[in-house]
Amino acid sequence: MPDKILEIKDLDITFKTTAGPVHAIRGVNVDLERGETVAIVGESGSGKSVVMKTAMGILAGNATINGGEIIFRYTDDDGNAQEVDILKKEKRWIRQNVNGRRIAMIFQDPMTSLDPTMTIGNQLIEGMIMHLNLPKDEAKQRALELLKEVGISDPEKRYKQYPHQLSGGMRQRVVIAIAISCYPDLLICDEPTTALDVTIQARILELIKTIQKEHGISVIYITHDLGVVAKVADYVNVMYAGRIVEVGNVEEIFYDPKHPYTWGLLSAMPDLNTNDDRLYTIPGSPPNLLHEVVGDAFAPRNQYALKADWKEQPPMFRVSDTHYAATWLLDERAPRIEIPEELKNRIERMKADHEVGNGSRL
Amino acid sequence: MALVTLLIITFLLFLMVRIMPGNPFPSERMSADAIAKKRAEMGLNDPIFVQFGNYMKNVLLKGSFGKGSSLYNGAPISTVLPQCMANSFKIGGISILLGTLIGLILGIAAALNRGRFWDTFCTVLSIVGVCVPSYVFMIFLQYFLAYKVTIFPFYFDASRFLSSSVIPALSLSLFSMSTVARFTRNEMVEVMDFDYVLLAESKGMYGTKLVTRHILRNALIPIVTVIAPLVVDLLTGALVVEKIYGINGLGKLLVDAISGEGIDYNYVLALGIIYSALYILIMLILDIAYGLLDPRIRLAGKKES
């Protein structure tokens, strides 16, 4: 039986803003099997971070959850299997039992995610003292080991330093150390490398991967970078304007994308081999969710929009057991529309590269 | 650095008081001869730097600011000052403490209960604090609590210090209280949405620990910066409040020195120096507080020295 650690069902969230209510999440479903890695991909503002903040119970105060469930399965301290709906639990319970203890999070910008007034050491041991009931000196010992594990040299010295004395890459390592300090089951990485130098990005991803393997943690990546997805993910959720528009395993999404938005994303990926002079961009910008969306939110930017897209939100069409996409193009009545020629060539190249074994995992 | 600034300011004040046109002698009845004689006697004909040097020598070595001309029958200023300073500092100190502490508590309560009672209360208080000057508030308190109902004395009475400092301290603290409350609330609300607070929450921090360790400490840093201007406002407010309530303090002294029949130059100068020194001292203290709260500033300072 598949063991789903996290199941997000029909999540629907509205934000109250000065300009009016913003319907940011419009029915999102995400599943994560234990030990696997899922990526949620989308442009900024598509709501990908919001979903994960909801799962952590750290949503901003102006958000209203209109409906849905976030089912989390874990083994409690007595060894019993538990299943909870995080949305139904109160904040204090989530803080004591979930946050840090079972689900940990890595934030996008290590420059802002560490408390500037507290030493690295204190920020590290805080969670351990709380969740693991370690005495301070034991917590410190473990903190030093953790710092070593995430690749920080001279941990004794770093332990006493403040965040501003560390470089960005080092701070992100500290954030990772904090995240894994209480042996969580699930790690949520919110654009963990976006704010870092390209040279450091790969090393941080590698570090997360190693840790994942060693500790048997499930990981959710939130990112807009398909390059990162290709390197790390087993499954991919493509998100657009508060909805998942395509989901599949990494090969299905990269080699056989079905949704025109995924086509756009893939085409917009910078690629050394493309002969084109221009980098492809998806026309327009994501819709303003202040206004209720009618039909497919992507229709106004879609080069392959059907009349139906303007009228009715497309349902999830099944492509394979693992691959689904929400586009009317998959309806039997739709005209046959092929993947754009350029993208097709690009996919062929990626496949070839993959077989040769250079570049990314794909 | 602060001392240099103070010295420059003292010189500027001295310069303005001494060389600007005006008659330093209160009595108009003196003959021209008498004035000239008096000027020579007081050394007013010496070059300005010599005068300044002598003045500073007196201030620093003897602690003497000269004599008053019209106030207190020309008694040496240094004999009048200590009592006034004591009164002013006590009441000023109580009000700034009261204002900051209650303001902080209200601000925290408001930020943690956004949109509920304490938040509304804090907003109303800050509106009142902004639009009602301290002396107006004082007049109200005096009218209702000391005249209509005689709970507190109508005028300041040194022998009943505690009960007679309630009204002035309360009215002086209103503005700082409301400003600190509003600022604390806004800062905390802002800090609460910062990534490092989200990270602390996602570590499992909650309740008092989260507020004191992560939110408040960071919110306090900018709050320290508003306290300096508040102190200035307090000084200004104290001027009128002391005058109205009949408190023998620095503020009343200054008002008496400038608003009476003759202007008492030496008092103006002495008070000017004291006020500036006080102000610079407070800035210095706040700077240190700033460093204590923010390791970025503390550590940057260390490297320099």
Added chain:
Amino acid sequence: MTEQIQNGTLTVTDDDFVLAVSEDLETDRNYASQGFWKGVFLRFKNNTRAMIGLYIILLIMLLSIFGPMFSGYGYREIVSVRVDGTDVVAKSLSPQIAGLHKSTGADDVFADKTFLFGTDTLGRDLWTRVWYGARISVMIAFVTIITDMVIGMSYGLISGYFGKTTDAIMQRIVEISNSIPRLVIVGVLATFMPKGVWLVIVALLTTEWIGMSKIARAEMLRIKGLEYIMASRTLGAKNFRIIFSDVLPNTIGPVITQVMFSIPIAIFTEAFLSFVGVGIVLPQCSIGSLIEDGFNNITTLPYQILPPIIVLALLMLAFNFVGDGLREALAPRIEDM
């Protein structure tokens, strides 16, 4: 090959499966149109508080211009009625309206007169005096703050633009003037200036420009490094031109906000100086001197102090609301999602 997994009540029909690509695919509809100032204006207009503040300011200004005319009395006119060959002065009357006022008897010779706010101890109509005083107070505030704005902005822009030694010297001056409390400046000024309007104005002029200069300088430092300024410099624009046509427009927003916060400070300072007795001299009046008058008679005629205090409070409130509104309109807080 593909099949529908979700079957609801769908409104799409077979006819809908034709391409219907948006005609203006390349146009970005979300971020198009709406200029900066239009956005500021709209946000300001939608801010209830700010609009209330604006209306209060307009109302007080109208009243202070036209209010004194309604009463028919001059601000220094002592109202009196001739009875049996002697003048009876309308001293210390409570507020009364001619038609509604109940005569207290035959010796109530002012029964046919209207004093909306009553009269003061000398027999002058307080309604007239309050609005006349408000006019003086607001005028002093506006004149000084606008002057301060000009001084402060030029100072800050020049200091920020030239940088280096110029900046260092100019900032030292700011630092020192900033370390002298305002009341010390007032005290020193009082030693050689006659009491009155000018003392108030000079005291305000010497202190309030500092805040504006800081804003202008910060803005200059920020903008100086931006590309379009470098571009215009490469194209040969002169210093003067860069300061005034490229940078100035960008500083207007924050500086106007600062003006909105400085005006109540100016009104307050005037009120406080006049209260202390170094401001407005009789028979002139301002909000501050009226409050002082009222305070002197508070135990016997407590209603006298209310009108000037209320006008003062409303002015402070209104300008602060407008200032807050402007600040929010200029830099809308992006709601995080």
